[in-house]
Amino acid sequence: MKTKATGLRVIALAFAIGAIGAIAQQNQVQAPMAAGMKMDDMADHKQMMAMHEQMMAEMQAMDAKMDQKVAAMNASKGNAKTNAIADVINEMVSQQKQMAAKMAGMHGQMMEHMEHPDGAMKGMEKK
Secondary structure (H helix, E strand, C coil): CCHHHHHHHHHHHHHHHHHHHHHHHHHHHCCCCCCCCCCCHHHHHHHHHHHHHHHHHHHHHHHHHHEEEEEEHCCHHHHHHHHHHHHHHHHHHHHEEEHHHHHHHHHHHHHHHHHHHCCCCCCCCCC
């Protein structure tokens, strides 16, 4: 009976050591990941953040240009005001077209980013 108990302890100890080794190996594989993200996902995230910062800078530049034209319009009188109003409207149309083109390009990039190698969208696979 004592031999059987010792044998079970040895098996349990071997199992525990194997499990600890597997957990340690898994932690080594996951060490470069942050908050569950894979290395490819981290690179994608950094790229998306850079694109977001660029887009925000472009929008601020557009806002500054619009503010300048609106200030000129508000300060104008007579025919100069009519021309300034036309400048503001033309700038609004130009910025709207730029933003629409940018969004169309981003839509394509997002769809490519979401595509999974097997044709499914990331995170939408059947489990």
